[in-house]
Amino acid sequence: MGGVVIAKFLCMAKARKEYEAIVTCTMGCAFFGAPFKGSEMAKVALLYSSVFGNDAYESLLSFMRTETNDTLDEVVSDFMEIREKLVPKIELFCAYEEVPTDVAYAERMVNSPKMSSLTQHKFFRAGAKKLMEVGFSGLPGTHFVTKESAVLPGTHTIGLTVGHADLIRFESITSEKFVPVKMALTSMVQTARINARKRTSGQNLLSHKFVNQVRRSLEGVDMRQKFRAKVEQRQTTSWLTSEPQYQQWMAIGDSAKPLRSPHMWLKGGPGLGKTNASLAAIHTIGQTQLQEQQTESAGRNETFLAYFLCERSSGYDTAEDVLKNLITQLIDQEESLAQHARWFVPNPGYRGAASDDSLRSDLDTPASGAKATATVDNLWQCLQDMIEDPIVSSIHVIISNFHLLDSGESTTALLVKLREDAFSTVATPRVNHRARWLITSRDDQHIRSHLTAKCIAVIDLENDREYGGKVKIARQKHAKDTVTKLRQTKKYSSDLASYIRNSIESQSEDEKWIDSLCLLLGAMPNNSSSLTIRKWLREMSRYSINRLVDHARDTILSQNEDLTLEIDELLQTLTIAYEPPTLADLAVLTEIEDIQQLTELVRKCSPVLQIGEVSEDRNKVIFGHPEFRDHLITLYHGDSEQRKRYHGSMAWRCFKYIEKSYDRGQNGDAKGMRSLALTERIIDDSNVLVMANEDEEPDDAGPQVKRPLSVARTQSSTSIDILAKDFQMLRVSFSTTTGTSGAEMKAYGANGSEIFRQ
Helix, strand or coil: CHHHHHHHHHHHHHHCHHHHHHHHCCCEEEEECCCCCCCCHHHHHHHHHHHHCCHHHHHHHHHCCCCCCHHHHHHHHHHHHHHHHCCCCCEEEEEEECCCECHHHHHHHHCCHHHHHHHCCHHHHHHHHHHHHHCHHHCCCECCCCHHHHCCCCCEEEEECCCHHHCCCCCCCCCCCHHHHHHHHHHHHHHHHHHHHHHHHCCCCCCHHHHHHHHHHCCCCCHHHHHHHHHHHCCCCCHHHHCHHHHHHHCCHHHCCCCCCCEEEEECCCCCCHHHHHHHHHHHHHHHHHHHHCCHHHHCCCEEEEEEECCCCCCCCCHHHHHHHHHHHHHHHCHHHHHHHHHHCCCHHHHCCCCCCCCCCCCCCCCCCCCCCCCHHHHHHHHHHHHCCCCCCEEEEEEECHHHCCCCHHHHHHHHHHHHHHHHCCCCCHHHCCEEEEEEECCCHHHHHHHCCCCCEEEECCCCHHHHHHHHHHHHHHHHHHHHHHHHHHCCCHHHHHHHHHHHHHHCCCHHHHHHHHHHHHCCCCCCCHHHHHHHHHHHCCCCHHHHHHHHHHHHHHHCHHHHHHHHHHHHHHHHCCCCCCHHHHHHHHCCCCHHHHHHHHHHCCCCEEECCCHHHCCCEEECCHHHHHHHHHHHCCCHHHHHHHHHHHHHHHHHHHHHHCCCCHHHCCCCCCCEEEEEEEECCCCEEEEEEEECCCCCCCCCCEEEEEECCCCCCEEEEEEEHHHCCEEEEEEECCCCCCEEEEEECCCCCEEEEC
């Protein structure tokens, strides 16, 4: 009855605060023949008590009787309630006897040589005789504890082909009888490692404040929101999901099998289905992950999913962006993993005291209080620590369109890390491969040189004949579906729709080309004749996707010659903005303050530009297709100095808007607020952008002076912290990345709260 004692002990510990931690730290219990519903043998034991006069045990033995027993039921009920309320639950294993215990066992015990001296006692001999006559004679072949009494609901149970006394007796660890017990105990121990971390993290061992500080220190774009927006705009199915190699990589949970390589590179040219394959994998794994979490076995096979959709825009185009986002996604799924990223926390209260109230002269040092900067090396090590954490059973990592990352030192460093990780798995047992990586990209040389290896599985969409036919079929289907939607919108006749579809299928380069062409075709006036459409299509079908974009831009400018400067300013601003802006944002960024004029400009730029209607892009100005933006970035910002100057101009427009909008003092008191003029220059030989403040009025102490507000260093990732006392302790952070088209500006109030971001 030791199992019942354990259950009662945990109930008592739960009721006393000083012992409650024992319950919290109890991960599993293994019971062998515990009489949770009593035992018939309690009757025999009661008889024994009456024969030998052991009255002190009568209450305990009465407790074990199988008749209606409120006390025993209460213990079991309380124990199961405690188990159910714990997250995760206590793992339970119950073993029961399958062989009845007969009278011969008791006779052997009485006649045993070890008990000979005891059995000589006349009282014992008389009692034993009475016990044998009355007790066992009525219970031949009796189970001490029945299966119904030994098994608790919702637990892992096994029956052992032994009697009650031999339930915990095994010849050796290799004996056949011990095998199922060993498997159950091993599973319980392995699960305990995961559940202990989960349960203790639920006990606030890591405060929400600390976890949020980790998130803020690695803050980036919301990738889940970006995925939802992508799903709303395009299909999440792909023919690749039916490929055996791809299916094996995606499998999780019980269906997962050891892989030849946990690293897979899906490569190919534009429009061959790489993005769709990534979205389909994210969607499929996410759904399976959700189903796992809704079952009782969620704690047993904890599966994680992290992904990054690369783009040519700020926040989406550096290796640091990728790693920081993957880390924060894992923390969102399991907050206890935040402990591995504690080195990045800049809060002095956690990582040591330092002042943020002045410009740091050494920009290479970490932020105040942090012990590590967000470099590829440090972020990669943090990610590996998370993957190796006992709470992580398996993780799928997907990086889509890797070729869109800035091809600088940080991206090369990440490729080196991926290659080294792939080689390290060769010497690792396949069952120990926790992380599965899927990289999709074009077959660019700098990527190929690192990801071409025997230890990395490759799916080549361009050069593999097996996939070539499937890609063509998928492209034809995409053309058919796109033209069908276009016909419904434009009310084309059947013969015109058939002509368009056949022309596109015969001339199409890829799915992106099909989308771009149909988008431009849909922008033609509704009263266009069939002959006009055929003529336009015959000419446009010979153009590459870049020429299509150039043609669309030239057409817009030629139709609005009096607005050329405004349209160019609008397009140039949108190619460099941190995220799709609203019309109000555009009024600040372009200095075209008339919202109606801006709305009309956007309308005139259709289909290159449009007002978003779904998800995160609702009521924001966006490009009709991502390819439009990618090509215009090259057109407008091919020169690095030109790009940097435009970054600075946009930042200053935002800065002037903040100055105009920010509270200038109580009751309009603007004392201490100065109108600032900004000058900027680029040091020719070092690509350093210097921004300075010019006082419009001279100080009392002397003539007009210039005060440097910030200096930008020229490494792959640049961060400028400005403490502008002239703006009532307003702190502005302006970030840019060399070799990219993105910039980000943030403004913070005196209390540290973010009040502006662009």
